[in-house]
Amino acid sequence: xxxxxxKATVNDAKQVADVxxxxxxxxxxxxxxxxxxxxEERAFILSLRDRSAVYVAAIDNAVVGVQSIDLFAxxxxxxxxVATMGTWLRTDFRGRGIGRLLAEESFRFARSADYRxxxxxxxxxxxxxxxxxxxLGFQDIGIARLHVRxxxxxxxxxxxxxxx
Ligand SMILES: CC(C)(COP(=O)(O)OP(=O)(O)OC[C@H]1O[C@@H](n2cnc3c(N)ncnc32)[C@H](O)[C@@H]1OP(=O)(O)O)[C@@H](O)C(=O)NCCC(=O)NCCS
Numbered sequence: 001x002x003x004x005x006x007k008a009t010v011n012d013a014k015q016v017a018d019v020x021x022x023x024x025x026x027x028x029x030x031x032x033x034x035x036x037x038x039x040e041e042r043a044f045i046l047s048l049r050d051r052s053a054v055y056v057a058a059i060d061n062a063v064v065g066v067q068s069i070d071l072f073a074x075x076x077x078x079x080x081x082v083a084t085m086g087t088w089l090r091t092d093f094r095g096r097g098i099g100r101l102l103a104e105e106s107f108r109f110a111r112s113a114d115y116r117x118x119x120x121x122x123x124x125x126x127x128x129x130x131x132x133x134x135x136l137g138f139q140d141i142g143i144a145r146l147h148v149r150x151x152x153x154x155x156x157x158x159x160x161x162x163x164x
Contacts (some may be wrong), residue, residue, distance in 0.1 A: 003098055005105050008054040008066070013042035015063035016056060023088040029126055030088065033150055051113045055105050057089075057098045065089040067102040069110055072119050081116040087132070094128070103136050110164055117163045123148065124156040138162040 008016055021035040036044075045054060057065035065088065072082040085106055087099050110118060122129050124143065134140075138160040146154035 002059070003064075003096075003101060004058045005055055005101050006058065008045055008056045008063075010042050010045050012056055012063055013045055014038045016045070016054065016066050017041040019063055019066045019090055020088045022090055026091075027151075029123070029129065030086070031121075031123075031148055031150070051083075051115075053106070053109050055102050055109075057093075057102055059093070064093040065098045065102055067099075067106050069106040069118075081114065083110050083113075083115040083118045084120055085118055086120075087129075099132055100136065107164060115164060117161055119159065119161045121147070121157045121159055124158055130158060130160075133160055133162075136162065 017036045017038050017040070020030075020032065020041075023030050024032050024035055048054065052070040053068070055067045055069075056063045057067075067085060067087045069083055069085045071080065072084040073079050085103075087102060089098060107118075118138075119141070120133060120138065121144070122133065139162070141159040141161050144157045144159060147157040148155045
């Protein structure tokens, strides 16, 4: 069974939302704390422009993983070379190199869209994600303390960066 990495289309909206929502329901890996509807996901995919993309990993036409790449901050031109990314895989499909395959496409896209680096924020307890991103060449910048409030509790976040 091969894994196909491709850009998401509006037709993937439901499956993309389902994958992200499955990670949200695990309750400890992502900053999103409420589920996305198919309509919201459809609107998001339609809103993507030349410097933002969503890639999906599909096995037998079923979406098992999602990765987004986008501008890190849109308040100033001077940081237009900085992207950010997020990755969500269904539990059964983790640890098989699918995240890495998605990242190869996202990095290729980011370079072609004139980004020079990617900055991400990972919850300090998310050891699998920290290992994943470090194995992709991300280096720690530092820890933002009590940066995220989830379920009434404040959490630290690790900031990491990778030059493209
Ligand atoms: C983090 C996540 C995206 C990793 O994707 P993945 O497909 O499982 O990772 P891969 O199989 O491509 O692994 C790539 C590298 O990451 C490391 N890695 C991934 N998962 C790991 C784990 N559970 N423990 C240790 N290392 C891990 C491995 O070192 C691997 O390196 P290798 O290719 O040299 O063996 C995936 O586990 C996930 O979706 N987690 C839940 C959501 C999340 O935390 N997202 C990140 C925040 S947005």
